[in-house]
Amino acid sequence: MQRIVVLAGGIGGARFLLGLKQTAPDAEITVIGNTGDDIHLFGLKVCPDLDTVMYTLGGGIHDEQGWGRSEETFTVKEELAAYGVGPSWFGLGDRDFATHIVRTQMISAGYPLSAVTEALCRRWQPGVRLLPMTDDRVETHVLVDDPEAEGGSGQRAVHFQEYWVRMRAEAPARAVVPIGADQAAPAPGVLEAIGAADVVLFPPSNPVVSVGTILAVPGVREAIADAGVPVVGLSPIVGGAPVRGMADRMLAAIGVETTAAAVALHYGSGLLDGWLVDSTDAEAVAEVEAAGVRCRAVPLMMSDADATARMAAQALELAAEVSG
Amino acid sequence: MQRIVVLAGGIGGARFLLGLKQTAPDAEITVIGNTGDDIHLFGLKVCPDLDTVMYTLGGGIHDEQGWGRSEETFTVKEELAAYGVGPSWFGLGDRDFATHIVRTQMISAGYPLSAVTEALCRRWQPGVRLLPMTDDRVETHVLVDDPEAEGGSGQRAVHFQEYWVRMRAEAPARAVVPIGADQAAPAPGVLEAIGAADVVLFPPSNPVVSVGTILAVPGVREAIADAGVPVVGLSPIVGGAPVRGMADRMLAAIGVETTAAAVALHYGSGLLDGWLVDSTDAEAVAEVEAAGVRCRAVPLMMSDADATARMAAQALELAAEVSG
Numbered sequence: 210m211q212r213i214v215v216l217a218g219g220i221g222g223a224r225f226l227l228g229l230k231q232t233a234p235d236a237e238i239t240v241i242g243n244t245g246d247d248i249h250l251f252g253l254k255v256c257p258d259l260d261t262v263m264y265t266l267g268g269g270i271h272d273e274q275g276w277g278r279s280e281e282t283f284t285v286k287e288e289l290a291a292y293g294v295g296p297s298w299f300g301l302g303d304r305d306f307a308t309h310i311v312r313t314q315m316i317s318a319g320y321p322l323s324a325v326t327e328a329l330c331r332r333w334q335p336g337v338r339l340l341p342m343t344d345d346r347v348e349t350h351v352l353v354d355d356p357e358a359e360g361g362s363g364q365r366a367v368h369f370q371e372y373w374v375r376m377r378a379e380a381p382a383r384a385v386v387p388i389g390a391d392q393a394a395p396a397p398g399v400l401e402a403i404g405a406a407d408v409v410l411f412p413p414s415n416p417v418v419s420v421g422t423i424l425a426v427p428g429v430r431e432a433i434a435d436a437g438v439p440v441v442g443l444s445p446i447v448g449g450a451p452v453r454g455m456a457d458r459m460l461a462a463i464g465v466e467t468t469a470a471a472v473a474l475h476y477g478s479g480l481l482d483g484w485l486v487d488s489t490d491a492e493a494v495a496e497v498e499a500a501g502v503r504c505r506a507v508p509l510m511m512s513d514a515d516a517t518a519r520m521a522a523q524a525l526e527l528a529a530e531v532s533g
Numbered sequence: 534m535q536r537i538v539v540l541a542g543g544i545g546g547a548r549f550l551l552g553l554k555q556t557a558p559d560a561e562i563t564v565i566g567n568t569g570d571d572i573h574l575f576g577l578k579v580c581p582d583l584d585t586v587m588y589t590l591g592g593g594i595h596d597e598q599g600w601g602r603s604e605e606t607f608t609v610k611e612e613l614a615a616y617g618v619g620p621s622w623f624g625l626g627d628r629d630f631a632t633h634i635v636r637t638q639m640i641s642a643g644y645p646l647s648a649v650t651e652a653l654c655r656r657w658q659p660g661v662r663l664l665p666m667t668d669d670r671v672e673t674h675v676l677v678d679d680p681e682a683e684g685g686s687g688q689r690a691v692h693f694q695e696y697w698v699r700m701r702a703e704a705p706a707r708a709v710v711p712i713g714a715d716q717a718a719p720a721p722g723v724l725e726a727i728g729a730a731d732v733v734l735f736p737p738s739n740p741v742v743s744v745g746t747i748l749a750v751p752g753v754r755e756a757i758a759d760a761g762v763p764v765v766g767l768s769p770i771v772g773g774a775p776v777r778g779m780a781d782r783m784l785a786a787i788g789v790e791t792t793a794a795a796v797a798l799h800y801g802s803g804l805l806d807g808w809l810v811d812s813t814d815a816e817a818v819a820e821v822e823a824a825g826v827r828c829r830a831v832p833l834m835m836s837d838a839d840a841t842a843r844m845a846a847q848a849l850e851l852a853a854e855v856s857g
Contacts, residue, residue, distance in 0.1 A: 252638035284606050288631030292656050294638075303627050307612030310630075314576035314618075332616050 211236040213525075214406040215337075218243045218419025219258040220275035221445060221453065221511075223265035225412035228517025230266070230336055233525065238337040239402040241429070243414075244322065245342075245349035245387045245422035248370045250299055251289060253309040254316055257370070258419065259326055259341060260308060267333025269304075275453075278304035298375040323396040340402065342423045345393040349418050351462070352384040369418060378455035382462035385417055390425040395432075403432040408528040410521075411442030411481075413452060413509065416472050417459035424480075434480050439528035441483035442476060443520060444469035447509055448489050470496040478502050483527040485509060485520070503531045535560040537849075538730040539661075542567045542743020543582040544599035545769060545777065545835075547589035549736035552841025554590070554660055557849065562661040563726040565753070567738075568646065569666075569673035569711045569746035572694045574623055575613060577633040578640055581694070582743065583650055583665060584632060591657025593628075599777075602628035622699040647720040664726065666747045669717035673742050675786070676708040693742060702779035706786035709741055714749040719756075727756040732852040734845075735766035735805075737776060737833065740796050741783035748804075758804050763852035765807035766800060767844060768793035771833055772813050794820040802826050807851040809833060809844070827855045 213236050215226060226240060243258045257276065264270040264278060271277045281302035290297055301309070308329060315325045321344035330339055349369040353376070358365045364383060372378060403409065411420050420442075424430045433440055445456055446469045457467040465475045469486040470493035476484075478501035486493045487509035497504035505527055511517040537560050539550060550564060567582045581600065588594040588602060595601045605626035614621055625633070632653060639649045645668035654663055673693040677700070682689045688707060696702060727733065735744050744766075748754045757764055769780055770793045781791040789799045793810040794817035800808075802825035810817045811833035821828035829851055835841040 251634050252641050253634070282606065282608050282627070284627035285609065285631045285634070288628050289635065292631065292635050292653065294635050303606070303608035304612050306630070306634075307609045307616065310575050310577070310609070311613065311616050311618050317576050329616065 212402075212405055212407045213238045214402050214409045215240050216243075216409070216411055216414070216420050216423045217241070217258070217262055218412075218414035219246070219261040222258070222412045222414040222419065223262045223270070224275070224511045224517060225414075225443070225521065226262065226266055226337060227514060228511065228519075229410070229521040231514060231518040232522040239398070239406070240337045240339045241342050241399055241402070241423055242326075242339055243342060243419045243422050245347050245390070245418060246369050246373075247346075247348065248299075248368055250296065250301065250309075251294065253306070253313045255299075255301070255309050256312065256322070256326075256341070259339065260305070262339055263326075263330060263333045263335055266335030266337060267330075269333060278302055281305065296371075296375070299370060321396070323398065338398070338402070340398050341396050342399065342426050342429065343393040344396045345389060347387050347389040347393050347422065347426070349385060349387045349422055351382045352386065353380040353382060373455070378458045382458050385421075385459055385462050387422045387425045390422065391427065393426050395426050395428050399426075400428060400432045403429070403436055406436060406438055408438055408525065409433050409436065409440040410524055410528075411440070411476070413443045413445035413511070415445060415454060415456045415459060416465075416475060417456065417463055430480065439482045439532045440480060441485070441524045441528045441531070442473070442481055443485045443509060443524055444472055444487065444490070446472055447487040452510065469493045473497045473502050473504070474500050482531040483524075485524060485527060503527060536726075536729055536731045537562045538726050538733045539564050540567075540733070540735055540738070540744050540747045541565070541582070541586055542736075542738035543570070543585040546582070546736045546738040546743065547586045547594070548599070548835045548841055549738075549767070549845065550586065550590055550661060551838060552835065552843075553734070553845040555838060555842040556846040563722070563730070564661045564663045565666050565723055565726070565747055566650075566663055567666060567743045567746050569671050569714070569742060570693050570697075571670075571672065572623075572692055574620065574625065574633075575618065577630070577637045579623075579625070579633050580636065580646070580650075580665070583663065584629070586663055587650075587654060587657045587659055590659030590661060591654075593657065602626055605629065620695075620699070623694060645720070647722070662722070662726070664722050665720050666723065666750050666753065667717040668720045669713060671711050671713040671717050671746065671750070673709060673711045673746055675706045676710065677704045677706060697779070702782045706782050709783055709786050711746045711749045714746065715751065717750050719750050719752050723750075724752060724756045727753070727760055730760060730762055732762055732849065733757050733760065733764045734848055734852075735764070735800070737767045737769035737835070739769060739778060739780045739783060740789075740799060741780065741787055754804065763806045763856045764804060765809070765848045765852045765855070766797070766805055767809045767833060767848055768796055768811065768814065770796055770814075771811040776834065793817045797821045797826050797828070798824050806855040807848075809848055809851060827851060
């Protein structure tokens with residue numbers, strides 16, 4: 210049985226995993242999920258990326274939206290607003306609230322996030338092993354300009370969710386800091402899964418705040434680089450723009466161009482063995498290969514399940530090719 | 534302006550307060566609410582009696598039911614059940630959940646329950662000052678027979694809500710213990726309100742687990758007895774049975790007969806100056822008066838707002854009579 214490890218953020222990672230499951234139904238898939246965008250809201254611990262993966266693979270996702278629950282209602286949120294309690298910019302629905310209530314109760318009782326995630330997955334049966342990257346608290350903050358900032362620095366740090374959801378990433382991000390990452394330990398099973406993997410995949414997730422944050426947990430990048438198995442990624446940038454989301458904002462913050470080739474070079478040949486770019490970015494192939502990363506141009510739009518499954522199949526083919 | 538202090542449990546106390554507000558619209562009413570039936574559910578702090586008073590006076594109560602919110606939905610509860618997380622016997626609705634989320638968040642942030650209650654009341658504008666009896670944790674437990682009990686005692690203690698809601702008070706209660714009450718301090722404002730009152734009323738609330746628990750907070754009974762103002766109660770027992778609820782179970786546990794007279798004698802003439810019994814219990818008047826408590830027989834069914842307002846008016850009249 211093929212053992213595949215996938216580093217996943219939210220929507221892009223979750224949809225890719227649907228395709229991967231379709232194309233490799235017998236594979237043993239371990240997902241290492243980003244927790245840098247976790248946030249405490251109303252005293253509850255919310256894990257947007259883990260939940261997006263869990264809901265998507267478990268059949269509970271709001272399909273069009275890509276996040277949150279299907280057939281969702283917003284009674285609790287309306288009531289919180291009636292109490293004057295915010296924030297109102299984060300759209301937690303009633304079904305979603307239940308997940309955060311269960312998670313928070315378990316964490317308060319002393320369970321680590323990895324055990325909580327396993328418990329939640331007993332309901333959702335995602336068909337993969339879903340591990341948080343760490344049980345420790347990591348919170349991605351974004352540095353933005355603020356002429357009014359106290360201390361005269363002219364900048365302030367906002368939680369990634371506030372930047373992404375409330376501010377819609379409109380202000381330029383000057384830096385992205387995964388606070389706590391340097392002190393975090395990989396969650397139980399993370400390094401073991403990488404060590405036992407036959408292939409490691411980077412789905413078309415955000416290279417900075419999703420895959421990048423997972424790689425920032427000490428030991429993870431090294432374990433992948435040292436695993437001696439093919440590491441293949443799919444470009445989230447197509448035609449010089451993010452397929453979805455605002456990855457360009459994040460790439461600019463770390464000084465990386467918004468091109469399919471630049472993202473591959475950012476990961477680097479020390480980590481990455483293969484890279485898929487979209488057919489429209491065929492000119493990137495030579496540049497990526499010159500940097501020592503095998504590269505193919507194939508259709509990379511996850512427009513439906515079959516198209517996504519073909520992308521996953523091509524990633525696995527490229528992995529076989531680089532290892533062969 | 535007349536200053537009235539009311540010791541209130543849940544439904545009975547809340548409905549009585551509606552009548553009192555109608556009959557004495559200009560009075561300054563302070564409600565000392567029972568918190569002995571508070572319970573932690575799903576990691577959230579639930580205060581059933583305080584909320585019943587707040588929702589009833591604030592226009593948010595489920596009228597027919599007497600507790601919980603009107604136009605309630607149960608999405609969160611269904612989702613918790615889908616996670617296999619209980620208990621399922623306590624019917625928390627989505628609107629109600631929001632109250633408990635706000636309360637729990639504030640308590641986690643360090644606010645005492647009295648400050649939280651004041652904050653919640655800013656939305657509900659109940660038209661009374663609602664104080665929890667204490668900011669300390671008090672939990673009423675009921676001792677029931679259990680042949681399987683560990684240690685061979687043959688009994689076990691269950692939380693009052695579990696006894697009342699899940700077990701429907703069907704097993705005989707051997708004892709009622711307000712755990713923590715002996716160590717609790719009256720909440721800020723409680724003793725001051727009693728000291729400044731012109732009259733103290735005991736609505737037809739449960740004399741054991743509602744009014745009795747409030748009186749068990751050290752200092753409260755003494756403050757009422759020493760206030761030197763009329764203390765008038767209304768019998769929750771009519772024709773030898775509770776008007777609603779299962780007060781007979783609770784009275785049996787403390788060895789008090791389920792009669793209007795026995796409840797008055799249980800409070801005692803050292804505390805109580807006046808007592809209203811229902812017209813059908815006219816024979817109790819002589820017995821209660823013989824014990825030194827002024828007693829009148831009047832209709833005591835809170836069948837509608839006007840009937841309830843008349844009961845409140847008669848309680849105030851009796852207070853005037855005993856003080857005159």
